[in-house]
Amino acid sequence: MLIIGCSGSRELARKVAKKLHAEYSNLIVEKFPDNEIKIRLPRDVANRKVVLIQSFYGSINDKLIELLFAAHTARELGAKKLILVAPYLAYFRQDKRFKERESISANIVAKFLAVFDKILVVDPHLHRIKRLKKLADFFAKGIRLSAVKEIANYIKKLKLGDCVIIGPDEESKQWAGGVAKLLRKKVVLLLKKRLGSRKVKISALKADIKGKNAIIVDDIISTGRTMLDVVKKVKAAKAKEIFCIAIHGIFAEGALKKIQKYAKVISCNTIPSKVARIDVSGVIADALKRC
Numbered sequence: 001m002l003i004i005g006c007s008g009s010r011e012l013a014r015k016v017a018k019k020l021h022a023e024y025s026n027l028i029v030e031k032f033p034d035n036e037i038k039i040r041l042p043r044d045v046a047n048r049k050v051v052l053i054q055s056f057y058g059s060i061n062d063k064l065i066e067l068l069f070a071a072h073t074a075r076e077l078g079a080k081k082l083i084l085v086a087p088y089l090a091y092f093r094q095d096k097r098f099k100e101r102e103s104i105s106a107n108i109v110a111k112f113l114a115v116f117d118k119i120l121v122v123d124p125h126l127h128r129i130k131r132l133k134k135l136a137d138f139f140a141k142g143i144r145l146s147a148v149k150e151i152a153n154y155i156k157k158l159k160l161g162d163c164v165i166i167g168p169d170e171e172s173k174q175w176a177g178g179v180a181k182l183l184r185k186k187v188v189l190l191l192k193k194r195l196g197s198r199k200v201k202i203s204a205l206k207a208d209i210k211g212k213n214a215i216i217v218d219d220i221i222s223t224g225r226t227m228l229d230v231v232k233k234v235k236a237a238k239a240k241e242i243f244c245i246a247i248h249g250i251f252a253e254g255a256l257k258k259i260q261k262y263a264k265v266i267s268c269n270t271i272p273s274k275v276a277r278i279d280v281s282g283v284i285a286d287a288l289k290r291c
């Protein structure tokens with residue numbers, strides 16, 4: 001097995017390779033003055049099982065093109081099996097035509113990735129579409145991995161005693177509810193209405209959390225509007241310590257600093273950042289052993 005770290009996942013890819021004692025190399029990516037890119041595979045791939053690891057944050061469209069160039073090149077050069085590991089796969093929130101004539105981007109991205117034999121995605125944002133394979137036929141080859149256990153283990157180590165787990169919206173049940181179940185704690189789920197890409201309305205927090213440690217768990221922090229709204233409600237309810245835990249910490253538009261004014265923020269290392277303290281390399285390595 002040859003593991004290749006694309007530009008969005010080098011550190012995590014290296015960790016995965018180390019856990020598997022597999023050969024590892026960075027993908028070679030060159031950017032031209034006109035913003036075109038060119039990739040070069042770092043090793044000979046003929047007749048090998050090749051794993052490309054790429055996460056989508058920052059210049060996500062560049063990262064997508066880079067991945068597709070690498071995948072098609074590996075195919076042309078005779079890779080025996082081509083596996084994608086996407087610690088964070090973007091575009092999954094665009095899973096329906098919210099307005100007429102809009103693209104259903106999740107489906108289209110899924111089709112782009114048809115070049116792979118297998119696709120491993122860490123906690124994809126499956127909301128209206130509940131299962132990976134419903135996104136596009138080829139996603140029958142998709143495997144959904146989850147960081148919920150890793151998050152629960154991380155919280156256990158904090159030894160917080162009395163605490164309540166909060167999910168900002170209904171779909172966060174799969175993450176907040178999952179963590180609460182593993183920790184045998186209570187979960188409080190709020191309701192969210194999205195009014196725009198930077199505007200959300202979240203229902204009132206009715207539970208009594210006074211004096212308790214509050215841990216808000218969601219899959220994604222992007223602009224941070226969701227977390228900020230919840231965090232302010234939790235603070236007003238006089239919680240003791242407040243933690244915000246996301247699987248994918250995108251932290252667009254200075255979101256991290258804004259939330260840190262109220263709470264401790266932690267994310268998984270599906271997207272690198274200074275608060276990416278929960279390691280998912282073990283989850284990925286274990287899944288790759290079965291591929």
Ligand code: R5P
Pocket residue numbers: 093168169171172197200218219220221222223224225226227
């Ligand atoms: C969507 O419902 C997700 O689960 C997150 O709650 C959402 O993506 C967070 O976005 P933002 O940080 O921009 O509010």
